[in-house]
Amino acid sequence: MSAARVVSRLLELNAVSDDPAGLKRLTLSSAHKRAVELVSGWMRAGGLDTRLDPTGTLVGRLESQRTGAAKTLLIGSHIDSVRNGGMFDGPLGVVIAIEALDQLRARGVALPFAVEVLAFGDEEGVRFPTSLTGSRAAAGTFDPASLDTRDAAGVSRREALVAFGCDPDLIGAEARDPASTLGYVEVHIEQGPVLEQRDLALGLVTAINGASRGEIFIKGEAGHSGTVPMAMRRDAAAAAAEIILAVEEVGKGTPDLAATVGRMEVPNGAVNVVPGAARLSLDVRSPSDADRAEALTRIRARIAEIAGRRGVAADVSISYDMPAAPCDPWLMDAFERALVAQGHAPFRLPSGAGHDAMSFRGRIPQSMLFVRCRGGISHRPDEFASQADIAAALSVLEAFLESLGANP
Amino acid sequence: MSAARVVSRLLELNAVSDDPAGLKRLTLSSAHKRAVELVSGWMRAGGLDTRLDPTGTLVGRLESQRTGAAKTLLIGSHIDSVRNGGMFDGPLGVVIAIEALDQLRARGVALPFAVEVLAFGDEEGVRFPTSLTGSRAAAGTFDPASLDTRDAAGVSRREALVAFGCDPDLIGAEARDPASTLGYVEVHIEQGPVLEQRDLALGLVTAINGASRGEIFIKGEAGHSGTVPMAMRRDAAAAAAEIILAVEEVGKGTPDLAATVGRMEVPNGAVNVVPGAARLSLDVRSPSDADRAEALTRIRARIAEIAGRRGVAADVSISYDMPAAPCDPWLMDAFERALVAQGHAPFRLPSGAGHDAMSFRGRIPQSMLFVRCRGGISHRPDEFASQADIAAALSVLEAFLESLGANP
Numbered sequence: 086m087s088a089a090r091v092v093s094r095l096l097e098l099n100a101v102s103d104d105p106a107g108l109k110r111l112t113l114s115s116a117h118k119r120a121v122e123l124v125s126g127w128m129r130a131g132g133l134d135t136r137l138d139p140t141g142t143l144v145g146r147l148e149s150q151r152t153g154a155a156k157t158l159l160i161g162s163h164i165d166s167v168r169n170g171g172m173f174d175g176p177l178g179v180v181i182a183i184e185a186l187d188q189l190r191a192r193g194v195a196l197p198f199a200v201e202v203l204a205f206g207d208e209e210g211v212r213f214p215t216s217l218t219g220s221r222a223a224a225g226t227f228d229p230a231s232l233d234t235r236d237a238a239g240v241s242r243r244e245a246l247v248a249f250g251c252d253p254d255l256i257g258a259e260a261r262d263p264a265s266t267l268g269y270v271e272v273h274i275e276q277g278p279v280l281e282q283r284d285l286a287l288g289l290v291t292a293i294n295g296a297s298r299g300e301i302f303i304k305g306e307a308g309h310s311g312t313v314p315m316a317m318r319r320d321a322a323a324a325a326a327e328i329i330l331a332v333e334e335v336g337k338g339t340p341d342l343a344a345t346v347g348r349m350e351v352p353n354g355a356v357n358v359v360p361g362a363a364r365l366s367l368d369v370r371s372p373s374d375a376d377r378a379e380a381l382t383r384i385r386a387r388i389a390e391i392a393g394r395r396g397v398a399a400d401v402s403i404s405y406d407m408p409a410a411p412c413d414p415w416l417m418d419a420f421e422r423a424l425v426a427q428g429h430a431p432f433r434l435p436s437g438a439g440h441d442a443m444s445f446r447g448r449i450p451q452s453m454l455f456v457r458c459r460g461g462i463s464h465r466p467d468e469f470a471s472q473a474d475i476a477a478a479l480s481v482l483e484a485f486l487e488s489l490g491a492n493p
Numbered sequence: 494m495s496a497a498r499v500v501s502r503l504l505e506l507n508a509v510s511d512d513p514a515g516l517k518r519l520t521l522s523s524a525h526k527r528a529v530e531l532v533s534g535w536m537r538a539g540g541l542d543t544r545l546d547p548t549g550t551l552v553g554r555l556e557s558q559r560t561g562a563a564k565t566l567l568i569g570s571h572i573d574s575v576r577n578g579g580m581f582d583g584p585l586g587v588v589i590a591i592e593a594l595d596q597l598r599a600r601g602v603a604l605p606f607a608v609e610v611l612a613f614g615d616e617e618g619v620r621f622p623t624s625l626t627g628s629r630a631a632a633g634t635f636d637p638a639s640l641d642t643r644d645a646a647g648v649s650r651r652e653a654l655v656a657f658g659c660d661p662d663l664i665g666a667e668a669r670d671p672a673s674t675l676g677y678v679e680v681h682i683e684q685g686p687v688l689e690q691r692d693l694a695l696g697l698v699t700a701i702n703g704a705s706r707g708e709i710f711i712k713g714e715a716g717h718s719g720t721v722p723m724a725m726r727r728d729a730a731a732a733a734a735e736i737i738l739a740v741e742e743v744g745k746g747t748p749d750l751a752a753t754v755g756r757m758e759v760p761n762g763a764v765n766v767v768p769g770a771a772r773l774s775l776d777v778r779s780p781s782d783a784d785r786a787e788a789l790t791r792i793r794a795r796i797a798e799i800a801g802r803r804g805v806a807a808d809v810s811i812s813y814d815m816p817a818a819p820c821d822p823w824l825m826d827a828f829e830r831a832l833v834a835q836g837h838a839p840f841r842l843p844s845g846a847g848h849d850a851m852s853f854r855g856r857i858p859q860s861m862l863f864v865r866c867r868g869g870i871s872h873r874p875d876e877f878a879s880q881a882d883i884a885a886a887l888s889v890l891e892a893f894l895e896s897l898g899a900n901p
Contacts, residue, residue: 277720310753311845312685326737345718354756356774366764437719
């Protein structure tokens, strides 16, 4: 019955959209406001005290039912969406947290710590150039400069927050005290195909991968495709092709590393012109920052070798560099106990996508539980997680909370 | 002195442009009309009878100075240009032919055949979707459908011809009788780097390469660059990269074959998305139609192997297929005798670019003499052939005409 209520609530929330043709719930939008009201009602029905924090995060707090308990566990995810998004990415983690607490209350379990359910509203990063402001405020790493960033309509985040009923000047006070915070946990769909391929409902996240992104520009020499003999060419596209395969090989050569060329192009290319230039994107991710740095070093070396041999110039520029956020061993062990107790394999995997949990890196211990999703698909209307898998996640989350209560 | 006059005339002709910023002499344009008038004057000064044929080709005829001669040798090239083109591509072959005949006349050489200098005006194919109409009319393979093709302004070729002073209904009568035509010869800059690399002023063309052009479309599966492990990917760009290298390898594996991927793209590609599709262009050229067919077969086989191994779909569509136009052995031998007599190595090479000469394939014997150009560059204002190399070509053309006169 309880997993059924989670699914029912997810469906209800899915209808809260600023686009009748598909789910669109951008941060600090009208749909976001209505979603906050809807979820607030569920929180209050579950006995949580609710408030809207100064970043637009809905906070539902449940005090400990035991005396003398001082610490607080944070459980969260986000209720904003991409354009034409799916109903599970984010809301699942919020709705399942409310449900787990309600189930424990119904079973008379008194936790020796307070719990705050955090419904963040700024995870997808679609409206403003910055994102994760809610979780960064809670972690104490909020950057005030993000208040001055603007959306496509010219509205600043500060203006949007004020219109949402928030006072941006109070954001600093949201920073949780690590000494009194047990940790942050998040349930989320995997957004990848690994659990489905292994026939597992659930997986324990080891780290949110660090990522490097950049561009590779190759300069060769353009020529007539009919008149320049093969042996006299300095073909930028052929060099780019070798580089794409080198990036793939480096990616395959290290466990849990992903290396991707997502864009490739020959500027002003034509069927009858030997390419004089080529441009590639590069995306390298790993749960290990050392592995990622090593992969970048190997990719640069391979590119230099290929460019030298082919007589072309190749320039690699890395424009984005985010360290990995390892999950906390103590929280992971508690999840593992819960998984095993509920009859699941304690399968571990890294998260290739970013999440609010990574905002807590180096500040507050965090851990994530992944739920299998069909085909690894997310950010699309056909995003899907089964009620059976949601029921499994709910049972594990309840067992995790009880386990943590027994070993606080 | 005579090569100096060729260069001087080329410079004069280069100033006949519809764009003051660079050479622009599209077919049947105002600049083309003025070029016809200028070249007509040079032809008449050289004793040639001139007329404008119904396709806009300027024809200068010199009757044989010997009695009883019935056959005619055609010598030609084109006086139209691309946008922002160079001064040698086309005009060199026309101006040098006029000069060679004038030199022979000055030396009292009486050729035992008539000569027609053909200044074609439709080689570059920039204005209309069809091209080579002048040489095809002379060869007897003119396609009347080309009269209904239109330029970007909506003007049909028929309308443009009438405005140019031509009567399109008379084009059929331009077909030369193979029985009374000795052949067609053309002097042209190489438009490639081979002669320069070998330190040769001149080269004898073996064939105008046949060409196949088309597209390769690869369909894989898009995915999140962070969440889809390397081993589970069906990356269309990585498959495309292998295909690019396979095309290059096939090109390198056969003498005189060129195989080029000039365009490559990932439709809707993004830095953080594993490419679900990729599109490549394909251009394969060879003086041997059998080699070209064999190369296409090998490329298709390699693509099928790569696609099968990577679990992607790959479709090859060939949209253009032009057979090679082999040069005539008897005319080539005459050019070779002339080259050797003038102290040149009789170096042979195929033509990777198309020329009016290829219109005569299977109808009238043809042969071409290539002149070294700096850096293999053409279709640009910095296109360049030296006066010394032009002098060499002029001497060889004169010797060729005398040799042909001695062995008609």
